[in-house]
Amino acid sequence: QVQLQESGPGLVKPSQTLSLTCTVSGGSISSGSYYWSWIRQPAGKGLEWIGRIYTSGSTNYNPSLRSRVTISVDTSKNQFSLNLNSVTAADTAVYYCARENCSSTSCYYGMDVWGQGTTVIVSS
Amino acid sequence: SYELAQPPSVSVSPGQTASITCSGDRLGDKFVCWYQQKPGQSPVLVIYQDSKRPSGIPERFSGANSGNTATLTINGSQAMDEADYYCQAWDSSIVFGGGTKLTVL
Numbered sequence: 001q002v003q004l005q006e007s008g009p010g011l012v013k014p015s016q017t018l019s020l021t022c023t024v025s026g027g028s029i030s031s032g033s034y035y036w037s038w039i040r041q042p043a044g045k046g047l048e049w050i051g052r053i054y055t056s057g058s059t060n061y062n063p064s065l066r067s068r069v070t071i072s073v074d075t076s077k078n079q080f081s082l083n084l085n086s087v088t089a090a091d092t093a094v095y096y097c098a099r100e101n102c103s104s105t106s107c108y109y110g111m112d113v114w115g116q117g118t119t120v121i122v123s124s
Numbered sequence: 125s126y127e128l129a130q131p132p133s134v135s136v137s138p139g140q141t142a143s144i145t146c147s148g149d150r151l152g153d154k155f156v157c158w159y160q161q162k163p164g165q166s167p168v169l170v171i172y173q174d175s176k177r178p179s180g181i182p183e184r185f186s187g188a189n190s191g192n193t194a195t196l197t198i199n200g201s202q203a204m205d206e207a208d209y210y211c212q213a214w215d216s217s218i219v220f221g222g223g224t225k226l227t228v229l
Contacts, residue, residue: 037218039220046223047220047223049212049217049219049220060218061217063125096166101172107214109157109172110159110169110172111157111212112172114167114168115166
């Protein structure tokens, strides 16, 4: 059974870069047809999709964050990562990684595996 | 950018049917999925492709999508169903609704 685990600094200073890693266990990140996504949730608020990377390495980003976001994959470590630059207090949130299930022809199966989430606070 | 609208809250009595709506422009032309999130926990996928249930999700959860509205229905609501529910669709990017807090009382 595939499991995801987020890791990274819990505190980031304003204007710096937030960097998180999601480690995939119980399966290979490069096998099958999956998108690997990042989602965040400010305290007491709703979910916001940040972006995703396919097993091939192609990426899609939320238009509202695209200028500040980079998602990459390291198949040798079975990990994918999020970099969000120029952070402000508005980026304080719980950050989740998730797996989006796909078939060979479409990706409308939803995010069926989620990490437990990691809290990131942006503060000086 | 595409937007999905959900009612902030829905209340239901135990054993009754709860309906949570999700509205968006021509939403029926898109696939919708639904997530359940309990306090302090990660979201759980309960419906995908409008009406399909992942393995392990109780049969009392069902979904439909037509026109501008998708609906998550919980038949015979139980106390354990009290949670926040989010709809999600695919447009040029992935979009979540604002979430609905379901209270079972």
